[in-house]
Amino acid sequence: MIDVAVVGGGPSGLAAAVRLAEKGFDVAIIEVMGELGGMLEQCIHDGFGTKFFGETLSGPEFAERFVKKAYSLGIQVFLNTYVKEVKAGGGLKEIVAVSSSGVQRLETRVIVYAIGCRERNGFEIRLGGTRPAGVYTAGMVQRLINLYGVLPGRRILIMGGGDVGMIVARHLHLEGVESILIVFPEAGFAGLPRNVQQCVLDFGIPFRPRTVVKKIIGKERVEGVVLTRVDEKWNPIEGTEEFYACDTVILALGLVPYTCELKLGVRIDPATRGPEVNEFFETSVEGVFAVGNLVQVFDYVDDAVETACIAARGVEKYLNGELKTSPVRLVPSGKVRMIVPQRVEWVDEEDVVAFLRPAVEKSNARIEVRNSEGRVLGGFFRRYVRPSTLERIEVSRSLFSGQREVTVDIADS
Amino acid sequence: MFSLESKVARVLKKHPYKISFRIRDNIVFLEGEVESHSKWVEIGLSVGRIKGVEGVVNKIRWKSSGKEAEKEEWRRRVFEEKRNTVVGEYDVVIIGGGVVGAAVARELSKYELKVALLEKSTDIAAGTTKANNGMIHAGVEPPRWTLKRRLNVKGNAMYVKLAEELGFRFNRVGSLWLITPRTLAPYRRLLPGQLYSLVLKHVLPLMVKIKGLINGVRGIRIVRGRRIFELEPFATRDAVAAVFIPSTGVVDPYEVAVALAENAEANGVEIHLRTEVVGFIKENDSVKGVVTNKGVFLCRFVVNSAGLYADEVAALAGAEEYTIHPRKGVLLVFHRDTGVFTRHCLAEIILPQDPYTKGGGINPTVHGNVLWGPTAVEVPDKDDASVSREEIEFVLSKYSAIIPGFPKDRLIRFFAGVRAATFTEDFVIRPAKWVRNLLHVAGIQSPGLAASPAIAEYALEKLMEMGLRLKPKTGFNPRRRPVLAAASMSLEELDEKTRMNPAWGRIVCTCEFVSEAEVLEAVRRGAKTLDAVKRRTRAGMGECQGSFCTLEIALIISKETGVPLNELLKEEGRLFNGPVRGEHV
Numbered sequence: 001m002i003d004v005a006v007v008g009g010g011p012s013g014l015a016a017a018v019r020l021a022e023k024g025f026d027v028a029i030i031e032v033m034g035e036l037g038g039m040l041e042q043c044i045h046d047g048f049g050t051k052f053f054g055e056t057l058s059g060p061e062f063a064e065r066f067v068k069k070a071y072s073l074g075i076q077v078f079l080n081t082y083v084k085e086v087k088a089g090g091g092l093k094e095i096v097a098v099s100s101s102g103v104q105r106l107e108t109r110v111i112v113y114a115i116g117c118r119e120r121n122g123f124e125i126r127l128g129g130t131r132p133a134g135v136y137t138a139g140m141v142q143r144l145i146n147l148y149g150v151l152p153g154r155r156i157l158i159m160g161g162g163d164v165g166m167i168v169a170r171h172l173h174l175e176g177v178e179s180i181l182i183v184f185p186e187a188g189f190a191g192l193p194r195n196v197q198q199c200v201l202d203f204g205i206p207f208r209p210r211t212v213v214k215k216i217i218g219k220e221r222v223e224g225v226v227l228t229r230v231d232e233k234w235n236p237i238e239g240t241e242e243f244y245a246c247d248t249v250i251l252a253l254g255l256v257p258y259t260c261e262l263k264l265g266v267r268i269d270p271a272t273r274g275p276e277v278n279e280f281f282e283t284s285v286e287g288v289f290a291v292g293n294l295v296q297v298f299d300y301v302d303d304a305v306e307t308a309c310i311a312a313r314g315v316e317k318y319l320n321g322e323l324k325t326s327p328v329r330l331v332p333s334g335k336v337r338m339i340v341p342q343r344v345e346w347v348d349e350e351d352v353v354a355f356l357r358p359a360v361e362k363s364n365a366r367i368e369v370r371n372s373e374g375r376v377l378g379g380f381f382r383r384y385v386r387p388s389t390l391e392r393i394e395v396s397r398s399l400f401s402g403q404r405e406v407t408v409d410i411a412d413s
Numbered sequence: 414m415f416s417l418e419s420k421v422a423r424v425l426k427k428h429p430y431k432i433s434f435r436i437r438d439n440i441v442f443l444e445g446e447v448e449s450h451s452k453w454v455e456i457g458l459s460v461g462r463i464k465g466v467e468g469v470v471n472k473i474r475w476k477s478s479g480k481e482a483e484k485e486e487w488r489r490r491v492f493e494e495k496r497n498t499v500v501g502e503y504d505v506v507i508i509g510g511g512v513v514g515a516a517v518a519r520e521l522s523k524y525e526l527k528v529a530l531l532e533k534s535t536d537i538a539a540g541t542t543k544a545n546n547g548m549i550h551a552g553v554e555p556p557r558w559t560l561k562r563r564l565n566v567k568g569n570a571m572y573v574k575l576a577e578e579l580g581f582r583f584n585r586v587g588s589l590w591l592i593t594p595r596t597l598a599p600y601r602r603l604l605p606g607q608l609y610s611l612v613l614k615h616v617l618p619l620m621v622k623i624k625g626l627i628n629g630v631r632g633i634r635i636v637r638g639r640r641i642f643e644l645e646p647f648a649t650r651d652a653v654a655a656v657f658i659p660s661t662g663v664v665d666p667y668e669v670a671v672a673l674a675e676n677a678e679a680n681g682v683e684i685h686l687r688t689e690v691v692g693f694i695k696e697n698d699s700v701k702g703v704v705t706n707k708g709v710f711l712c713r714f715v716v717n718s719a720g721l722y723a724d725e726v727a728a729l730a731g732a733e734e735y736t737i738h739p740r741k742g743v744l745l746v747f748h749r750d751t752g753v754f755t756r757h758c759l760a761e762i763i764l765p766q767d768p769y770t771k772g773g774g775i776n777p778t779v780h781g782n783v784l785w786g787p788t789a790v791e792v793p794d795k796d797d798a799s800v801s802r803e804e805i806e807f808v809l810s811k812y813s814a815i816i817p818g819f820p821k822d823r824l825i826r827f828f829a830g831v832r833a834a835t836f837t838e839d840f841v842i843r844p845a846k847w848v849r850n851l852l853h854v855a856g857i858q859s860p861g862l863a864a865s866p867a868i869a870e871y872a873l874e875k876l877m878e879m880g881l882r883l884k885p886k887t888g889f890n891p892r893r894r895p896v897l898a899a900a901s902m903s904l905e906e907l908d909e910k911t912r913m914n915p916a917w918g919r920i921v922c923t924c925e926f927v928s929e930a931e932v933l934e935a936v937r938r939g940a941k942t943l944d945a946v947k948r949r950t951r952a953g954m955g956e957c958q959g960s961f962c963t964l965e966i967a968l969i970i971s972k973e974t975g976v977p978l979n980e981l982l983k984e985e986g987r988l989f990n991g992p993v994r995g996e997h998v
Binding site for chain 2 (some may be wrong): 032084098152175
């Protein structure tokens with residue numbers, strides 16, 4: 001029997017495992033792929049680690065720091081191993097894992113899920129037309145180029161103006177493809193401002209805001225798409241349809257927590273689409289934690305890693321048998337799209353770290369925590385908030401005492 | 414008695430166009446010009462409905478029909494190139510590797526015959542067969558005097574044995590046709606007060622039951638009240654009665670076709686993929702050779718089971734007796750975890766039938782997914798498997814009433830298939846009228862999948878009537894080597910398998926729990942493309958729709974087949990179309 005089984009060997013899983021091993025716990029990492037590092041392995045661009053390490057690293061470099069640590073701490077690592085079943089009952093959990101050496105059973109006191117997110121596909125946005133070869137998700141393309149040196153096609157259309165879309169656009173531009181066009185329904189890019197500058201504007205890559213793909217055309221291979229302009233509500237504007245010739249459509253439609261692999265029936269928050277967690281990232285099942293992009297998709301790997309570090313403290317508390325009180329629910333208001341954690345329930349001294357995504361774009365904003373009567377309990381000034389940037393706040397624990405539910409809202413300052 | 418000529422003339426007079434026609438052996442050839450595809454369909458169907466018409470060749474032109482010239486030119490060129498290259502000599506050449514062609518091949522493989530199955534695509538079942546709801550109809554619906562009716566009921570009964578021999582999944586789930594106040598809404602005015610409810614509860618279900626009995630469908634039961642919801646707990650509470658048809662089943666249509674083809678091949682049938690017919694070498698009234706892009710297949714008999722292209726193949730052979738008018742059906746796929754919402758093939762009877770959803774409903778699959786649809790829309794293009802946002806919304810709104818609580822947000826995919834309908838709207842399984850040794854097995858639309866085992870037997874009867882002599886093969890093995898799947902193994906079995914072959918323990922598709930061993934096995938059994946592997950293993954059919962595993966699977970296929978990653982096909986087109994890094998773009 002071990003203390004902690006971490007499912008998923010990406011940055012968040014690695015961070016959680018390393019922190020816990022440093023505290024002296026017996027930790028194992030179970031990873032389905034053939035190597036540790038997760039999605040960072042295909043992210044060869046830089047910009048990772050600015051918050052966590054205070055320097056800018058490429059994805060594999062960022063991962064490498066944790067991987068080395070993990071091995072030097074003697075963490076057991078199971079690669080090419082897939083968690084098929086999980087049983088929890090009476091405090092002990094059993095993991096049934098499948099790998100090339102057979103079916104293994106692992107008893108553990110705690111499970112930390114860090115299985116990340118998946119990319120949204122064309123079916124989820126009901127992308128019409130035909131379904132020929134030549135339609136890929138952006139992550140698949142990154143992997144294809146960076147790990148296998150193959151380009152997906154020559155004339156590229158990218159759907160989505162988020163970070164991933166912009167980064168892939170820059171990459172394909174540098175690889176020398178014939179043409180690139182980025183389209184997105186928003187008025188401006190949805191990704192981080194630094195990516196707009198460094199990935200798109202610096203290279204003069206063409207883009208069209210307020211534009212969506214109405215349908216894909218082509219029988220065997222993509223021959224083109226029909227583009228259409230949309231209004232502020234993303235409704236197509238009639239008469240703006242236009243054929244655009246390309247042989248490749250890359251879907252950078254955003255990421256969703258990959259919850260279909262959670263086998264324990266943990267409660268899912270429809271807003272984050274990840275499991276509901278408390279302030280130490282424990283799910284609705286005791287002793288089962290969830291960290292990183294599985295909980296909600298973060299803008300920076302640094303933030304994802306921070307959740308793992310917080311969870312490590314929670315795991316320690318859980319294993320030490322520390323106490324919980326009655327939970328205080330954190331509820332997003334109309335101007336906040338979602339918030340993590342969804343509840344605060346441990347007895348602890350330290351402030352609660354919460355992440356929230358604004359639903360509005362606003363300068364001189366105040367993020368407010370209010371009680372159920374609407375009284376403001378605390379506030380955080382922000383020069384600028386926008387949906388593309390996740391906000392991190394540290395809320396003093398005293399604020400929650402005596403409450404059953406608090407609302408988080410964004411007001412004018 | 415009116416002559417067929419005068420009947421056709423009378424029907425054509427109703428349309429405000431100058432349409433000329435001639436009739437040869439009860440086949441009607443139409444010529445003229447109309448302004449749209451829908452008129453083309455309408456006129457074809459109205460002639461096809463005339464009693465005594467055995468086929469409609471619809472050569473009426475409509476705006477924007479074109480492109481044929483290009484195809485004709487290509488066929489002519491390849492024909493000239495290949496007419497002297499002989500591939501081999503065969504007793505029977507089957508054209509078309511859909512479920513029907515595969516079933517005929519398997520039936521023929523029971524006898525001492527040299528048989529070749531030609532398929533233009535890169536895989537078996539890549540046309541109409543791959544894109545339907547997998548329903549094995551009981552046979553209530555087909556009109557009484559049709560060939561469809563006879564072969565449907567018989568084919569359905571043959572599935573149990575076939576599934577057992579070939580090792581494909583077949584679930585006799587039964588169907589439940591709900592009757593609600595919406596069922597006869599347009600007639601409500603004619604049925605005042607209690608009468609409406611009486612008709613809904615008692616008269617209509619009885620009529621359906623009698624229709625089924627006449628067709629030879631057994632076991633039909635009428636259920637009312639609470640019994641409906643015991644059978645189908647999530648069905649709409651509006652249902653006042655329902656007709657339960659126990660013999661309806663579901664299969665995975667490509668699994669069936671692949672199983673048939675594999676077993677046929679194991680029993681000596683040659684399967685030629687990427688082999689497209691471009692013409693025929695004829696002597697007098699007989700086909701001597703089938704000319705393809707691979708060369709000439711000399712033959713004594715030809716079976717035309719070319720599905721959507723059966724009319725073109727027939728025309729190339731000089732046996733033009735029908736025109737196919739493609740009818741598209743859109744289907745929505747829901748995640749496996751929605752399987753709990755549907756036990757039966759569920760439909761709500763709505764009269765009069767909506768011509769755009771004929772036969773549609775909510776169906777379980779053998780894998781636990783749920784399918785909604787299909788629609789039924791006439792399309793000009795045989796390859797038009799496109800799905801528009803509007804069509805998705807249409808299906809979603811159309812069937813919502815059947816299971817009001819269904820989690821519609823669990824939609825994970827949509828697709829469309831195209832039915833190979835003729836204007837007479839019945840199966841055309843008969844010797845060609847003007848070619849001695851060609852058998853038509855055409856116009857196989859719904860319930861073609863259900864009927865296919867019976868179609869194959871019937872086709873063999875016809876071939877015998879045409880002079881084919883059948884001598885049973887002594888070594889015929891009716892069983893297919895079983896296909897194993899990690900997802901359906903117990904942990905102990907999987908453990909044991911993995912210890913013998915570590916590839917069983919490498920899970921490459923996590924959404925559907927597919928191991929590397931299964932992918933390798935599919936490749937070894939003949940799958941050469943990503944989609945062929947997907948159809949056989951389900952890798953890529955889950956929640957993420959292949960965004961995680963596509964590349965992984967492609968690498969395995971590439972390694973196993975020796976085809977470089979950037980030359981690998983998805984289905985017909987290259988999966989990745991770009992250069993390898995370092996090459997010029």
